[in-house]
Amino acid sequence: MSGITIPATGRGPDNAPGKARLRRPIVEMPPHLIGEVARLGIGQKGIIPLWYGESDVATPAFIADAAYAAMQAGETFYTHKLGLPDLREALGAYLSGLYQKPIAAERVSVTSSGMNAIMLALMAILDAGDNMVLVDPVWPNCEQSALAMGASVTRVSLEQQNGVWQLDTQKLLDLCGERTRAIFINSPGNPTGWMMEREQQQEILDFARENGIWIIADEVYSRLVYDRPVAPSFLDIAGSDDPVIGINSFSKAWAMTGWRMGWMVTPLWVTDSLFSMIEYHTACVPPFIQKAGIAAVTEGEWFVREMVERCRAGREAVVPALQAMDRVHIDPPRAAFYAFCKVDGMEDSLAFAKEMFLKTKVGVAPGSSFGPGGEGWLRLCFAQDPKTLAVAMERMAEYLQKN
Amino acid sequence: MSGITIPATGRGPDNAPGKARLRRPIVEMPPHLIGEVARLGIGQKGIIPLWYGESDVATPAFIADAAYAAMQAGETFYTHKLGLPDLREALGAYLSGLYQKPIAAERVSVTSSGMNAIMLALMAILDAGDNMVLVDPVWPNCEQSALAMGASVTRVSLEQQNGVWQLDTQKLLDLCGERTRAIFINSPGNPTGWMMEREQQQEILDFARENGIWIIADEVYSRLVYDRPVAPSFLDIAGSDDPVIGINSFSKAWAMTGWRMGWMVTPLWVTDSLFSMIEYHTACVPPFIQKAGIAAVTEGEWFVREMVERCRAGREAVVPALQAMDRVHIDPPRAAFYAFCKVDGMEDSLAFAKEMFLKTKVGVAPGSSFGPGGEGWLRLCFAQDPKTLAVAMERMAEYLQKN
Numbered sequence: 001m002s003g004i005t006i007p008a009t010g011r012g013p014d015n016a017p018g019k020a021r022l023r024r025p026i027v028e029m030p031p032h033l034i035g036e037v038a039r040l041g042i043g044q045k046g047i048i049p050l051w052y053g054e055s056d057v058a059t060p061a062f063i064a065d066a067a068y069a070a071m072q073a074g075e076t077f078y079t080h081k082l083g084l085p086d087l088r089e090a091l092g093a094y095l096s097g098l099y100q101k102p103i104a105a106e107r108v109s110v111t112s113s114g115m116n117a118i119m120l121a122l123m124a125i126l127d128a129g130d131n132m133v134l135v136d137p138v139w140p141n142c143e144q145s146a147l148a149m150g151a152s153v154t155r156v157s158l159e160q161q162n163g164v165w166q167l168d169t170q171k172l173l174d175l176c177g178e179r180t181r182a183i184f185i186n187s188p189g190n191p192t193g194w195m196m197e198r199e200q201q202q203e204i205l206d207f208a209r210e211n212g213i214w215i216i217a218d219e220v221y222s223r224l225v226y227d228r229p230v231a232p233s234f235l236d237i238a239g240s241d242d243p244v245i246g247i248n249s250f251s252k253a254w255a256m257t258g259w260r261m262g263w264m265v266t267p268l269w270v271t272d273s274l275f276s277m278i279e280y281h282t283a284c285v286p287p288f289i290q291k292a293g294i295a296a297v298t299e300g301e302w303f304v305r306e307m308v309e310r311c312r313a314g315r316e317a318v319v320p321a322l323q324a325m326d327r328v329h330i331d332p333p334r335a336a337f338y339a340f341c342k343v344d345g346m347e348d349s350l351a352f353a354k355e356m357f358l359k360t361k362v363g364v365a366p367g368s369s370f371g372p373g374g375e376g377w378l379r380l381c382f383a384q385d386p387k388t389l390a391v392a393m394e395r396m397a398e399y400l401q402k403n
Numbered sequence: 404m405s406g407i408t409i410p411a412t413g414r415g416p417d418n419a420p421g422k423a424r425l426r427r428p429i430v431e432m433p434p435h436l437i438g439e440v441a442r443l444g445i446g447q448k449g450i451i452p453l454w455y456g457e458s459d460v461a462t463p464a465f466i467a468d469a470a471y472a473a474m475q476a477g478e479t480f481y482t483h484k485l486g487l488p489d490l491r492e493a494l495g496a497y498l499s500g501l502y503q504k505p506i507a508a509e510r511v512s513v514t515s516s517g518m519n520a521i522m523l524a525l526m527a528i529l530d531a532g533d534n535m536v537l538v539d540p541v542w543p544n545c546e547q548s549a550l551a552m553g554a555s556v557t558r559v560s561l562e563q564q565n566g567v568w569q570l571d572t573q574k575l576l577d578l579c580g581e582r583t584r585a586i587f588i589n590s591p592g593n594p595t596g597w598m599m600e601r602e603q604q605q606e607i608l609d610f611a612r613e614n615g616i617w618i619i620a621d622e623v624y625s626r627l628v629y630d631r632p633v634a635p636s637f638l639d640i641a642g643s644d645d646p647v648i649g650i651n652s653f654s655k656a657w658a659m660t661g662w663r664m665g666w667m668v669t670p671l672w673v674t675d676s677l678f679s680m681i682e683y684h685t686a687c688v689p690p691f692i693q694k695a696g697i698a699a700v701t702e703g704e705w706f707v708r709e710m711v712e713r714c715r716a717g718r719e720a721v722v723p724a725l726q727a728m729d730r731v732h733i734d735p736p737r738a739a740f741y742a743f744c745k746v747d748g749m750e751d752s753l754a755f756a757k758e759m760f761l762k763t764k765v766g767v768a769p770g771s772s773f774g775p776g777g778e779g780w781l782r783l784c785f786a787q788d789p790k791t792l793a794v795a796m797e798r799m800a801e802y803l804q805k806n
Contacts, residue, residue: 019615020584020611020615020616020617020646022527022528022673022676023529023530024530026526026527026676026679026680027676029676029679029680029683030679031679032682035484035682054481058477058479058480059474064474064475064479067470067471067474068467068470068471071462071470071471072464074461075661076461076462076658076659076660076661077457077461077660077661078455078457078660079661081438112515112519112685113685113686115682115683115684115686116515116684119683119684123426123551124425124426124429125425125426126426127426127427127531127553128530128531128553141682141683144679144682145683148680148683150530150531181423208423212423212424213423214423243422243423255479256479257479257480257481258479258480258481258482258687258689258690258691259479260515260685260686260688260689270425273429273430273432276429276432276434276435276547277429277432277551279435279518279544279547280432280547280548280551281518281519281522282515282516282518282663283516283663284661285663286661286662287661288661289689
């Protein structure tokens with residue numbers, strides 16, 4: 001570990017008058033609260049980090065080997081902006097198999113992560129002063145990318161009914177105004193594990209079509225589902241010209257968080273604009289990483305199944321243990337790999353998560369990271385070794401009894 | 404080669420009324436003219452592609468092996484947003500050795516390419532309606548990233564005096580208005596090979612300090628110089644709090660164009676904001692790519708020297724041959740790896756480049772890609788095997804005699 005200082009918060013000082021300044025939305029970007037907890041553990045051994053959205057499994061060797069083989073074959077040059085044709089074809093075939101509508105390879109753009117796909121989508125859509133409606137609690141990046149474009153964000157909150165997360169669709173539609181250009185839906189959802197069902201998707205799609213509003217469908221957890229093989233997708237119901245931007249990633253299903261590769265499915269005429277936009281963002285994804293992606297998509301189905309089973313075991317290790325804790329409320333998530341739980345009497349989830357980490361070495365994400373409605377909650381990633389999770393649960397139970 | 408269609412231009416159709424739309428600056432993004440020539444050669448063997456800014460040398464094995472070793476060690480997870488501390492330290496030490504001022508590692512942010520660094524910088528600085536002054540002829544991406552933010556771009560053109568590119572500094576400063584927030588300078592310059600000297604840099608820095616304007620110093624060709632070891636850099640003269648954003652890349656000096664990794668040097672308080680912004684763009688550069696970067700910076704000096712010598716030989720193979728052609732005017736570039744030459748009687752460089760490629764299989768970039776002042780010119784990348792370049796020169800000479 002080198003001695004370099006890591007910024008505490010990501011927040012710059014106020015712009016000094018008469019000096020070269022940064023844009024207001026940039027200076028006002030709030031600190032990433034998960035990072036604020038996680039930095040307490042930088043360089044420490046023996047901690048149990050459940051704060052980030054990734055498993056403890058490294059990328060399988062057949063994927064890494066495909067990347068290395070490509071490097072050795074000299075695939076180290078600039079490449080296709082929208083992705084290697086073979087990867088786009090592979091993704092088109094993969095998605096066509098997964099969903100109820102065929103997805104043409106031409107509608108698939110390979111991006112430098114799912115996050116990058118979100119930024120590209122919002123930069124393509126949101127002018128300063130435009131509005132985006134966002135279903136929350138949700139990971140903070142969706143909102144921040146819209147704010148970075150100078151847009152406003154209106155939140156519509158999921159609500160728990162009998163312990164199950166529900167979206168009031170009418171409330172969402174009512175919040176769409178004159179300047180609303182996009183509805184952002186992350187389903188299966190981080191942190192809640194909420195999954196939007198077909199009927200609601202159809203209702204929102206009909207509204208979006210009629211009103212010329214984009215649906216940004218962030219479906220990166222689409223494969224991590226416990227009650228069916230794949231989550232309902234807007235791609236199941238949207239025609240190829242519908243205002244839907246489907247966003248996905250190699251990160252979660254293939255344990256490739258560090259590889260920074262995702263993809264978008266858009267109407268064909270949007271792909272044409274992405275051809276230019278990608279040039280001005282990252283130009284292309286490294287060709288050898290794309291070759292690794294081809295290996296993942298065409299040979300990695302066994303690994304996705306293993307990952308789902310691993311997450312299911314993690315869920316078993318965590319959910320009953322949390323339910324057994326007096327002050328904790330949680331219902332088993334049907335998808336994604338997070339336990340998002342309410343803790344009675346906890347008023348400041350950030351302070352609580354920090355303190356609990358210092359005492360127990362169990363790292364969790366504070367609920368307040370996911371919007372104002374997340375205060376009072378904690379998120380734990382259970383895509384981990386069940387034995388480690390059992391230790392974490394013991395420590396957390398003990399900590400909660402004392403604090 | 405798969406049968407997928409590659410977009411012709413990157414231009415989407417006009418936004419249909421009453422439909423979900425894209426932002427005007429996105430829809431209006433012009434086609435990338437170099438790509439328009441290059442797509443004529445997709446999948447063809449036996450062509451001589453001198454259109455892109457990259458050498459014909461694959462990344463050296465010691466760099467690729469460092470990446471693979473990191474993958475095998477399980478470094479496939481999310482990592483530090485600003486870059487691995489060890490890489491930032493290595494870059495700080497490298498830059499401190501190269502320039503006349505020490506550069507603290509804390510001021511270095513690792514980005515997903517030099518291009519990505521430019522987009523981050525312009526998103527941090529330019530609100531819609533702001534202005535950027537840009538020295539041209541210059542590669543098109545600088546302008547397009549600013550336009551994507553809704554800013555305007557004012558061009559100030561280099562002029563040839565006795566065959567040498569010169570910038571009229573006063574003209575540049577006079578063009579800076581009320582809304583000018585940035586001056587973009589790519590030196591050593593693509594496509595011209597122009598190099599800004601210390602005196603002009605000082606003049607512009609003084610003006611920028613006084614007027615609160617950012618200097619975006621795109622210095623990706625800083626090591627590819629033929630009359631001294633390294634090009635004059637704004638980092639030589641700027642204090643750590645001066646309004647200078649230095650942009651650089653692993654692409655050119657270490658033959659890593661396909662790796663998509665660059666870096667920025669900024670005032671420390673800007674690094675704090677980049678900590679947030681990078682999270683919302685690509686989150687981080689793959690850790691194994693960063694390990695490859697550490698190998699490049701700490702063990703790759705021999706390779707940079709080889710690359711300079713290779714480019715010098717390429718320059719020798721190209722410049723006298725071009726000078727010998729009747730209709731062609733060129734002066735030896737002092738830096739970068741491009742021959743930018745004027746062709747008498749050529750009125751449409753795009754049409755000319757396409758036609759010449761179809762007849763000779765020699766691919767060059769049309770001058771009009773680099774701004775209105777570039778019309779009538781062609782750009783050839785000479786970071787190539789001198790023997791191949793000699794063949795290209797023969798074919799081009801023959802073609803010019805006939806057309």
